[in-house]
Amino acid sequence: MLDPEWLQELFGPFGAVGVRRFFGGQGVYLDGIIVALVADGVLYLKSDAETTPAFDAARLAPFSYVAKCERRVITSYRRAPAEALDDPDALRPWIELAREAAGRAMAKKAGGRSGKPASKRKRLAR
Numbered sequence: 001m002l003d004p005e006w007l008q009e010l011f012g013p014f015g016a017v018g019v020r021r022f023f024g025g026q027g028v029y030l031d032g033i034i035v036a037l038v039a040d041g042v043l044y045l046k047s048d049a050e051t052t053p054a055f056d057a058a059r060l061a062p063f064s065y066v067a068k069c070e071r072r073v074i075t076s077y078r079r080a081p082a083e084a085l086d087d088p089d090a091l092r093p094w095i096e097l098a099r100e101a102a103g104r105a106m107a108k109k110a111g112g113r114s115g116k117p118a119s120k121r122k123r124l125a126r
Helices: 004-014 052-057 088-110 118-125
Strands: 016-022 025-030 033-039 042-046 061-068 071-079
Touching: 004 025, 004 033, 004 061, 004 088, 033 052, 033 061, 042 118, 052 061, 052 071, 052 088
Parallel strands: none
Antiparallel strands: 016 025, 025 033, 033 042, 042 071, 061 071
């Protein structure tokens, strides 16, 4: 785990920070929305289909783990760039990407579990 005070300091310039236990690691919240996680002492930022190309271009690997069924699970969190961990200006664009991805994920959940617009869900249910 990373020091919660360090995480507060790192993320502080970007909003109200919360750090909570999260699946054996830590979840980092900005303004109540989870934007990062810490696993095995490594910081990972939220990503999605729209932001993954930026993480890929910077060669930032996804967080993955082996599930109970011995299958590797790749998550939507990407390793934070090491050079940005000491520089809020360098971290800012990555935080913005993470915040955008987290916002889209929340909107998708609010719109329904299937991720399809309500009109399509209704047609499929008939």
